[in-house]
Amino acid sequence: MTGAPRVVTLGETFNSTLALSTDSIKSFATLVNDLNPLHHDDAYAAHSRFGGLIASGTQPTAHFMALLATHFSTYAQPLGLEFDIKLKKAVHAHDTLTISWRVRDAQWKPSLKGDLTFLEGSVVNQRGELVLTGTSTILVMPKPDATAPADTESNPR
Template sequence: MNAAPRIVTLGETFSSTLELSAESVKSFATLVNDLNPLHHDDAYAAQSRFGGLIASGTQPTAHFMALLATHFSTYAQPLGLEFDIKLKKAVHANDTLTITWRVRDAYWKPSLNGDLTHLEGSVTNQRGDTVLIGTSTILVMPKPEASADTSTSAGKNAP
């Protein structure tokens, strides 16, 4: 009996770092239609309990989720299925965030033709504060074979 294919490595850890400038905080909040003045109005945010602009919760969350697709698409075909995310602290404009994910478990699911993969992750700022934690279940399938270039044969009889 053949062993089930394995795409994902148990215990695999990967991370990415990014800085959220004040301009990116404002632009992202506008893009997602989060009009809370804490994300747009410097004077308003300065008077708040946060002492300055903070990112919409959707911004670090989007980067957190996107790292899974970015990482696994380098060698496979990932598909996000489930996320459980907890926002722990505000992310301030100009924070440098480190996003880290770890493969907790994975098993081959023949009916889906891929590894059903369970991960846990976190986002920390430059002060070492954990600002977000989460878990995810994704499907990681083999990368499709590159199809033959049909553009040359399709246009053979064209004038």
Template structure:
């Protein structure tokens, strides 16, 4: 896994982006789905999944969206205290259990709060190696930057 980090002093403004890649594998997909309570055989039964239109295991939506949300938390936690406020996702295409994907967020707006901190609105996505969007997301966080 690699993460693209903007320059440390880069201000958070519209257009600010941060990302990382993630490599899925079958065992990871199985374990995550079962740990999340998702016993859909598309996520843990390779024989069953091979007989479907997907031709193999796919990551659960819970898995892909958790990675998106986790990236916001880990990225902004380096800059200050962060709290997720709202996230919504559209699951557009399956993510195969053998894919390496790009997980990325783009800041759309930032607004200072009178009581301190900033509300940051973002758009995010999970993209496959062929640059097709599998998951599209919108997120809002509250960030109180370290001084």
């Protein structure tokens, strides 16, 4: 049996911004072992169709996904289950990204002891260009209260 969400709020939105320097692009690509010269070699990238250094697709994707954990962990225990991400446009060095998510739907799942939560999100650059879209399904469980016994019937918020 499922019911109304107990942890998340339907329609809830949240966002963050991310400024990408040349050094952050090179460092991140190195960290994830993406050795494509478009992420490391300024001269090579300058002569490419992009006209300069671009971020590895894993960089905006990682920040996009991480915002879910960062946001929900402030009041609950989130667990990522599924992500569908589409890269729409290259992210260039010195871009500032706005990462946004919205809770589209959620339902309490007693068997999982949390809200099965469905979200949709996007990332736009400082010019308002869409660079990434995605959807996610996550489980958001109440934080355990060390001073009270577990109660799956009450609203933890």
